[in-house]
């Protein structure tokens with residue numbers, strides 16, 4: 001068919017595509033090699049799609065025609081340019097699919113992402129964009145012009161597919177789609193032709209292409225990748241030259257006679273350039289090999305190619321196993337070096353798409369459906385290859401397979417083992433892991449009851465003595481007689497703030513370790529665990545704090561103090577009855593005069609905050625909260641001079657004359673301030689902060705000898721009368737006359753009707 005008669009439709013790229021293409025070309029220039037990996041990876045996806053569709057739709061693939069990827073470089077006859085042709089026999093695309101898939105970006109959040117990248121320095125771009133996955137658009141790194149010919153297989157929805165072409169140059173914002181003038185030459189699949197840029201002609205050397213493909217893509221697909229290679233060989237003159245690789249595509253294999261040797265020097269051989277398809281991934285897949293023979297770099301490359309992640313994994317575990325259901329398998333569990341931003345922002349999305357299940361090296365699915373990993377482990381990336389499930393197993397058949405149900409358990413067990421091993425053998429590496437997965441592991445410990453016992457030792461907490469301590473290390477560091485794990489939780493507060501808390505002062509002064517918990521999950525975790533290795537978690541902001549080293553003398557001394565302070569405690573109980581249930585002497589304070597401590601089953605300030613953040617209100621809930629709020633105790637420090645002073649005043653203020661009444665009033669004010677500041681110091685809120693502050697004002701006046709009742713001179717100068725005029729300077733300042741002034745409107749030719757107003761402010765209308 002004459003190409004000029006082919007109906008061509010010109011399309012505009014979606015604006016995001018134009019932006020992405022520009023960023024890719026600018027920021028990945030020094031990383032141009034990625035184009036081949038990206039295109040081979042797309043080819044692999046297309047082949048997988050074809051195979052999977054063929055399981056349910058017979059006729060899409062006959063089951064025997066080869067599924068493979070071929071890469072061939074062609075030099076122009078002029079020798080000045082050339083092209084690379086990458087062909088797959090996969091699912092292909094119709095004309096419309098070419099336009100949508102290659103002309104638009106379907107990823108959500110793309111515009112935001114692009115804006116972010118555009119705002120970055122170009123050096124940072126390449127990292128960001130690499131993580132995003134640039135796919136097809138990486139073609140434009142090396143090509144001025146890209147032509148994609150594609151043909152979907154015959155199917156019930158498309159019984160007569162037509163091979164179509166997408167064609168675009170690097171600098172245009174549009175592309176063309178037209179039926180391929182050559183007709184349906186591909187059978188099924190896609191052929192991408194890259195017309196190389198003048199500075200990218202090095203890629204025409206087959207040895208370079210092979211090196212590249214070998215390095216980045218040889219593990220990424222189980223489908224064969226063939227690269228057209230040309231080597232000089234001495235061939236006997238009489239013989240026919242055949243260059244077809246053993247199992248490569250059959251329609252190639254021409255040999256180019258380059259230079260015949262003079263007949264007299266070597267009479268019966270010629271130097272010829274022999275071309276053949278090289279099968280670059282004929283090795284068994286990496287996970288089938290003995291881990292001892294696989295280098296770290298090979299693991300990295302497999303990870304990067306399989307999961308389309310430009311960053312290296314943090315750790316991995318490569319293992320073989322037999323499931324309880326009799327299926328033997330090989331697997332690699334990878335720990336990525338980052339946690340997706342959406343992990344916590346989308347708490348309900350937990351389906352993992354990164355467990356690639358293969359059967360006899362053939363990809364089956366990365367969607368385990370209901371048997372997927374739980375939320376806390378949903379980020380893990382896994383290749384798991386089962387040996388003895390039926391080869392043509394479909395996803396539907398898999399649902400009934402016992403093996404599928406076991407995969408989750410297998411992966412989680414391995415992941416925990418991997419973390420445990422690293423934590424024991426390489427603490428530095430584990431610190432790196434902990435940095436990324438600390439919160440995730442806490443989620444795991446709270447969520448995964450079955451594995452809790454193994455996950456808890458992996459948790460790390462800050463304390464008043466060190467960063468990142470495990471519970472086992474905490475217990476090793478316990479003092480004689482200590483039976484509790486001390487902790488203080490205050491969500492969102494910096495650790496340094498927690499370390500300075502009134503509740504920590506004595507423990508810290510005495511050398512006890514206190515875990516300082518500031519993540520929202522911590523409190524939930526501790527409430528779930530309750531104990532670790534028979535040590536009870538003790539909130540130091542709650543009643544029940546027990547150092548476990550009290551001697552008889554300590555107890556006697558406390559009893560004496562209790563007797564001495566009895567009058568103050570009784571008096572304070574009445575004064576503080578709106579806020580606390582009881583007033584007791586404290587043995588947890590050193591310098592602070594008092595603190596408010598929650599009952600053992602009461603709500604600490606932190607839990608109150610958690611509840612208010614999630615509460616939906618309602619009368620019953622309010623009542624319950626009011627009740628719970630009162631489950632607090634005021635602890636006073638008998639060694640604080642302030643408390644001693646208060647005791648003396650309570651004891652001496654007796655009688656019912658006017659002076660005593662005034663003294664008592666003042667004393668009550670002091671007590672009230674003391675109670676409110678104890679609430680604040682302990683992280684609670686004061687019921688009425690205005691009242692609290694006016695009391696403080698009064699006490700300040702008293703301490704300065706200023707009269708409490710002396711009024712403040714509250715006369716103020718009133719503002720001048722209303723002035724509707726706008727000064728000229730202001731108008732000029734704004735560089736223009738104020739638009740709505742009558743003068744301005746008139747200048748604009750707007751007729752204004754002026755309403756007359758009487759002295760009551762009503763409009764005066766002409767009588768009709």
Ligand SMILES: Nc1ncnc2c1ncn2[C@@H]1O[C@H](COP(=O)(O)OP(=O)(O)OP(=O)(O)O)[C@@H](O)[C@H]1O
Pocket residue numbers: 038042043046088090091092093101102132133134135136137189190308
């Ligand atoms: N060789 C191919 N055969 C069939 N479809 C293809 C092929 N290459 C690309 N496509 C289609 O074009 C779409 C866009 O490809 P592109 O490489 O830009 O992104 P992606 O593969 O979806 O994502 P990414 O490569 O970033 O992970 C693909 O999702 C696929 O539907």
